[in-house]
Amino acid sequence: MTAGSVVIAGPPSGNVLEVSDLQVGISTRRGLVRAVDGVSLEVPRGEAVGLVGESGSGKSMTLKAILGVLPPEARISAGQIVLDGVDLVPLPTSALNRIRGPKLAMIFQEPMSALNPVMRVGWQIAEGPRVHLGYSRSKAAERAVELMRRVGIPDPERRFRAYPHEFSGGMRQRVMIAIALSCDPEVILCDEPTTALDVTIQDQILRLLARLCRESGVSLLFVTHDLPVVAQLCQSVAVMYGGQIVERGAVEQVFAQPCHPYTLGLLRSAPDVEQVRASLVPIPGSPPSLISPPSGCRFHPRCGFAEMDCTEQMPELRLLPAGRSTRCLHYERCLEPLTAEGAAR
């Protein structure tokens, strides 16, 4: 590891990435926006973790904070981001640049705008190995062709010299994945990588990611608002609301029996092919202002189960059986199907 960096954990634990109590503030003219407010996450080695929530819940900010590419007006005010035993938060850009790429990579939502329009895709893939692994031009080019083949781009030798606009959306996202894989990272952060693609391509990309995850042991932190995608790819899931994680647990458990009314609301507002519902149930209201968030539980103004105590104190993330946790004081109510029906009314 880089000289001068602080080693926090001793022996490598099962988690390749540990985020603890991360706080990100964005200073605006109207005040400080607490975009990420005390988020803690663990990504176990070789697993895929989903991070779901609606727009503005702070999930993309969490990813950008982990990568150290926050916009200039945003900054990390507290917390640790420990990758392989090294805290990334205090590292200067030069040290971060030795980690971004070889250890940590990112896949973006819009592959068209995330690729340089005037650079041949092959060289965009080869750039990482050239910079980080010290490959020669020809060796890096070989590596790029091999990666393009691995992510399923047909005829890679010829496509190496193509420009991004000559690719279809799905192929561009494969190029993005090849770039992310180019230096064999340990964690790939995915910022809604399938949102811009149509459903059949979406499925191909998810299968590809799952296969790469299995083959190379890379871990994924997968941000999306698309719950079926998380169900398909991830082993565990964290639900974000108003800059906080409100529920965590294994995917099957959380989706089968949510322990937070927000998760319940998300599941009920998502269309489902197998179980055609009479009507989708939207969550009433809109996401909270993160400049002056509601007192107590941030979800209480929109929650059908809210009691007096929900408005008084901010609930902590409580540990439940089977490694799950929730921020709801009255999570038992989510478990009763009848009251759950009434919750959304």
Added chain:
Amino acid sequence: MSAASLVTVAPERAQARKAGWYRQPALLAGLILLAVILFMVIAAPLLTSYNPISQDLNATLSGPSAHHLLGTDQLGRDTWSRLLYGGRVDLQVAFIAVLFPFVLGTVLGSVAGYFGGWVDLIIMRVVDIVVAFPFYVLIIALVFVLGPGERSIYIAITVVGWVSYARIIRGEILVAKRQEYVLAAQSGGLSNLRIMGRHLLPNVITQAIIYAMSDIVQDILAIVTLSYLGLGIQPPTPDWGSMIANGQNFLTTHWQLTTLPGLAVVVTGLALSLIGDGLADLLRPGQS
């Protein structure tokens, strides 16, 4: 309409798109004109047998004849020959002079736009100061202080000219750096220098190249103006500016001495302007 005519339409259209550059009449005319001018000044020794600085005091101020195509000046020097060799000097100086401000302005504009903050503030305040002076006032003052000659022309044009490139590139970088591919490059652990050089610059340099084309015209005019004032290319080296100045005294009797080099400046400027316009149409995205 028969099927056969449909078949012939399609490849024609494809060809027009692919080889669009020679369908730009302005660009084409400019390129041909410039090619002719460049050929004439480069092949000057083949097109004239007279040395442009050798005097023939027996044949001063002679009119056009078989010996002297365009006549001679007051020192008996062949005008045609001086026109060609003078163009050689002026064009060469102009093409070199446009490079320094292009490079300096692009580098400083990139740095200002990419890093922002106080770096941007300082660079753009310097730009404002330079822009506050009229172009020729500053150029003439600088050359006057530095002393006449080619070196002074390069320095003066660089000091004054870089600001336009800096403004153009800074503006383009400000837009481009918000693009996601820059974020992606940062996420890939690339250094700022690499992101600027390999990712941003290729995306924004087009605008500076288009501007450079019209900037050459301005540089040629500046060089000719300086030489006209006796501050630029020094005699005996032939140059259009000093030719105009020397011929001025004989304007009523030998108008060609002043008019021909003036015409040469106009035609050269026209050729470069046409190329600049054509390139702008061709390279600016979103235009057919």
